[in-house]
Amino acid sequence: MSNTSTEQANRFISLKDIKKSSFIALWFMFLTFPIMVIKVNTVNNTVEWRWANMIIIGVASFILSHVWRLFMNRRDGKLSDEQKGGQTVEKLTLRQKLDQKPVVAKSLSYAVLVLAIIFPLISGMYQTSIMITALLYVVLALGLNIMIGLSGLLVLGYIVFYGVGAYTYALLNLHFGVNFWVALPIGGIFAMIIGILIAIPVLRLQGDYLAIVTLAFGEIFRIVLENWNDLSFGPSGIANIPRPTIFGLDLNVSQATNLTYFIVLAFVLVTIFVIKRLEDSRIGRSLVAMREDEIASEAMGIDMGKTKLVAFALSTFWAGVAGVIFAGKTTFINPSSFTMWESILVLCMVVLGGMGSIPGAIVGALIITLLPEYLRAFSEYRMVIFGVVLVLVMVFKPDGMIPSIRQKYEFKKKPESNMKEAE
Amino acid sequence: MNGTYFIELFLGGLTRGSIYALIALGYTMVYGIIQLINFAHGEIYMIGAFTALIVSSVLSFTGMSPVLIFIIAAIAAVVWAAGYGMTMEKIAYKPLRNAPRLSALISAIGMSLFLQNYVLLAQTSDFQPFPDLIPDLAFLKPIETIMNTTQFIILVTTAVVMVVFTLLIRYTKMGKAMRATAQDMVMAQLVGININKVIMFTFLLGSATAAIGGVLISSHIGQINYYIGFLAGIKAFVAAVLGGIGSIPGAVLGGFVLGLTESFGTGYISSDYEDVFAFAILIIILIFRPSGLLGKTTRKKV
Numbered sequence: 001m002s003n004t005s006t007e008q009a010n011r012f013i014s015l016k017d018i019k020k021s022s023f024i025a026l027w028f029m030f031l032t033f034p035i036m037v038i039k040v041n042t043v044n045n046t047v048e049w050r051w052a053n054m055i056i057i058g059v060a061s062f063i064l065s066h067v068w069r070l071f072m073n074r075r076d077g078k079l080s081d082e083q084k085g086g087q088t089v090e091k092l093t094l095r096q097k098l099d100q101k102p103v104v105a106k107s108l109s110y111a112v113l114v115l116a117i118i119f120p121l122i123s124g125m126y127q128t129s130i131m132i133t134a135l136l137y138v139v140l141a142l143g144l145n146i147m148i149g150l151s152g153l154l155v156l157g158y159i160v161f162y163g164v165g166a167y168t169y170a171l172l173n174l175h176f177g178v179n180f181w182v183a184l185p186i187g188g189i190f191a192m193i194i195g196i197l198i199a200i201p202v203l204r205l206q207g208d209y210l211a212i213v214t215l216a217f218g219e220i221f222r223i224v225l226e227n228w229n230d231l232s233f234g235p236s237g238i239a240n241i242p243r244p245t246i247f248g249l250d251l252n253v254s255q256a257t258n259l260t261y262f263i264v265l266a267f268v269l270v271t272i273f274v275i276k277r278l279e280d281s282r283i284g285r286s287l288v289a290m291r292e293d294e295i296a297s298e299a300m301g302i303d304m305g306k307t308k309l310v311a312f313a314l315s316t317f318w319a320g321v322a323g324v325i326f327a328g329k330t331t332f333i334n335p336s337s338f339t340m341w342e343s344i345l346v347l348c349m350v351v352l353g354g355m356g357s358i359p360g361a362i363v364g365a366l367i368i369t370l371l372p373e374y375l376r377a378f379s380e381y382r383m384v385i386f387g388v389v390l391v392l393v394m395v396f397k398p399d400g401m402i403p404s405i406r407q408k409y410e411f412k413k414k415p416e417s418n419m420k421e422a423e
Numbered sequence: 424m425n426g427t428y429f430i431e432l433f434l435g436g437l438t439r440g441s442i443y444a445l446i447a448l449g450y451t452m453v454y455g456i457i458q459l460i461n462f463a464h465g466e467i468y469m470i471g472a473f474t475a476l477i478v479s480s481v482l483s484f485t486g487m488s489p490v491l492i493f494i495i496a497a498i499a500a501v502v503w504a505a506g507y508g509m510t511m512e513k514i515a516y517k518p519l520r521n522a523p524r525l526s527a528l529i530s531a532i533g534m535s536l537f538l539q540n541y542v543l544l545a546q547t548s549d550f551q552p553f554p555d556l557i558p559d560l561a562f563l564k565p566i567e568t569i570m571n572t573t574q575f576i577i578l579v580t581t582a583v584v585m586v587v588f589t590l591l592i593r594y595t596k597m598g599k600a601m602r603a604t605a606q607d608m609v610m611a612q613l614v615g616i617n618i619n620k621v622i623m624f625t626f627l628l629g630s631a632t633a634a635i636g637g638v639l640i641s642s643h644i645g646q647i648n649y650y651i652g653f654l655a656g657i658k659a660f661v662a663a664v665l666g667g668i669g670s671i672p673g674a675v676l677g678g679f680v681l682g683l684t685e686s687f688g689t690g691y692i693s694s695d696y697e698d699v700f701a702f703a704i705l706i707i708i709l710i711f712r713p714s715g716l717l718g719k720t721t722r723k724k725v
Binding site for chain 2: 027028030031032034035036038039040045047053072075148154201202204205206208209211212213215216217219220223224226227340344347348351352355380381383384386387388389390391394395398399400
């Protein structure tokens with residue numbers, strides 16, 4: 001067996017490992033020395049020496065380096081097994097197992113759906129409100145997934161379109177008294193128009209150039225909102241945006257929150273349905289073709305410019321509608337909800353979940369919105385933990401939590417006897 | 424139009440531009456070699472500034488001369504920033520070398536978050552005053568209103584760093600190896616270049632220049648906090664893209680273009696829209712030159 005060496009490394013902590021780890025511990029003690037140990041109080045001009053931190057770092061990095069090595073060996077061992085191909089029994093992922101048993105998969109997804117529907121009834125308003133935010137991000141992640149996962153266009157300013165939707169509703173309501181339900185499609189269509197307008201000048205750009213230009217558009221959008229007081233009321237934002245209602249009923253806050261929850265949930269389902277259908281449609285296939293190879297797909301008669309615009313339009317629409325719901329949910333919006341950081345978060349959701357995969361985007365969005373929320377117990381450490389989680393997930397699952405499965409058309413071998421007959 | 428005001432803005436733009444250029448160098452080198460947008464690069468710059476602040480504050484109790492303190496603090500900043508850069512590469516990027524490119528980007532974002540909050544927890548969230556250690560140079564007295572000493576030192580240091588940098592890349596063995604790796608990583612391995620070493624060295628060099636930028640700008644502005652790296656990193660990234668990402672002279676040119684645009688924009692139009700000028704010039708340039716000012720237009724082959 002070729003992996004005996006890794007097994008040995010896993011089983012025993014050899015002297016070499018201890019040496020290595022001690023070195024790593026020393027290195028980290030040195031590295032973190034100025035920032036962890038010394039604390040200068042510039043007001044009183046005193047220096048605090050926190051030697052205890054140094055010992056903690058040393059011990060922690062000694063232990064963690066062993067754990068790290070163990071997991072790295074396991075990861076690389078698995079990789080080499082895969083490269084050998086065929087020789088080892090393929091371990092099926094959970095997803096593949098589910099795909100083989102459609103009954104289980106179906107009942108599981110119905111169970112999740114039922115749980116999602118009864119969620120506001122069994123939990124308080126605060127929880128429901130958090131869930132609304134999480135579901136809004138699910139929509140955003142699904143929308144961005146069209147751009148990044150399906151079409152391979154790296155866009156870093158996606159939150160702009162969310163903002164366009166939110167401001168569309170807020171301003172239409174303020175000036176013309178337009179209600180939520182009318183604003184819902186208008187916000188989406190308006191975001192779509194802005195998306196196409198941004199896309200037209202940048203059609204020639206590729207890869208990271210596109211990413212930075214969309215990031216630039218995003219920042220310009222936010223700064224203009226902050227400064228153009230006549231239009232957007234600047235940093236103070238727009239308040240008293242009406243919550244969504246239904247049949248003209250007068251709802252109290254908790255009922256309105258529940259209603260918003262159901263609207264978002266319905267919207268998530270619609271999004272999933274549409275994207276699922278899109279993936280297998282002619283347009284969806286041309287998007288995937290564009291992701292794989294622009295020149296080859298152009299040679300197959302796909303208009304690149306048009307396809308890119310379609311990708312932008314399809315993707316930004318969802319963000320616009322989600323923005324309208326967001327404005328209705330919070331009843332107050334200002335530019336600080338639409339920073340570059342939010343765009344980056346949505347990107348993290350898509351990649352963390354698994355690019356191009358619908359369940360991936362959902363799981364990624366839920367993890368990224370709910371993790372910091374439920375880590376509040378560790379209040380000050382939560383962002384550190386969040387950063388570490390991002391790095392670790394990527395290192396150990398580079399394709400995301402639920403990678404998308406490429407649809408393959410397999411050529412099934414006919415039994416030999418048949419083939420002979422055919423000859 | 425007022426001539427002195429123009430020169431003032433011009434020099435201000437150059438100062439800003441040199442800092443952007445110093446940080447952008449690290450971005451563009453890393454990108455040139457492993458095609459990674461190193462989002463945590465701004466954090467390295469911040470850590471450099473913080474190390475300098477801490478070291479200089481501790482040393483100020485010993486009664487050393489300010490100039491000596493400044494030099495020691497700057498060296499410490501460079502050493503530690505380089506250490507952080509290399510360690511970061513080893514933990515967060517090296518395991519992802521064969522992974523999809525966006526995974527490495529997310530890993531970089533995670534690293535950036537981690538480093539920011541690590542400094543926040545270990546130090547403080549408040550703005551810290553950065554000690555004023557650079558004595559006023561006598562010969563700058565007549566033009567003090569136009570160019571002060573820190574500005575002068577920033578310009579001179581940047582120029583020196585650029586020259587050293589160019590020589591390093593052009594004439595040393597490591598520089599040659601770096602260029603070879605940037606051109607074709609597989610081929611470079613075949614001719615016996617240890618690319619792990621080259622990549623590590625790239626991070627070391629990039630982090631060191633970012634730290635120099637961090638120390639210089641902090642002594643110019645006079646205060647720092649844990650969050651300064653984010654915007655500086657984004658701006659430097661913009662500078663790198665503006666010049667054509669992957670190209671070293673491009674990063675320098677991009678830095679200066681960005682600095683000057685910001686300076687003139689805020690000086691003549693409105694200071695509310697400072698960042699808008701930076702991003703607008705980026706968009707305009709990329710629309711007309713889709714791969715940046717000095718970027719190579721790579722023709723895609725089938």
